[in-house]
Amino acid sequence: MITVEDVRRLTRTFPRSSEHLIRDRVKFRVGAIVYVAFSRDETLMGFGFPKEERAALVAAEPAKFELPRESDLRFHWVVARMEALDEPEMRELVTEAWRMVVPKKVYAAYLETVR
Template sequence: MAEVDDVRPLGSSLERSYEVYVRGRLMFRVGQIVYVAFSLDESVMGFAFPKEERADFVASDPRKFQLPSASDMRFNW
């Protein structure tokens, strides 16, 4: 399972990528686009994935993957 300490070096090494804290949650962005976000307790990691492929991705391993919240389903990634 990925942890913040595993993701931070990778996210920091990407061109134009930076980390921010929003309402206490660690997020990695390129510009205004968030591509990885952690829950407050850092037990859940959300990441960008094409909207049209989400259902298949979740179906591939439903114990590990889940759909984003209803408010986040509107985003294309």
């Protein structure tokens, strides 16, 4: 099981990423765009994910992933149960969510630093 602290350690390595506490919820964003957010009780992690792929993700692992609430369906967003995620999977999901909101050159430069 992952924790908010696990995600925090990863997001600290991302250029342009910042952490915010909004209405008692931890959120990570680039500028004004949120790419990861936690439920108040920190049992759920919402993250940026391509709209066209999310139905397949949820259908493949419904015990791990769920669609966002109806009002958030217009966004590129999926929700994961924290207890079901492991560290490598979290790293991939959060990194890809961040990649969706930064310029390609920022992501490319980041890849050079982690190799």
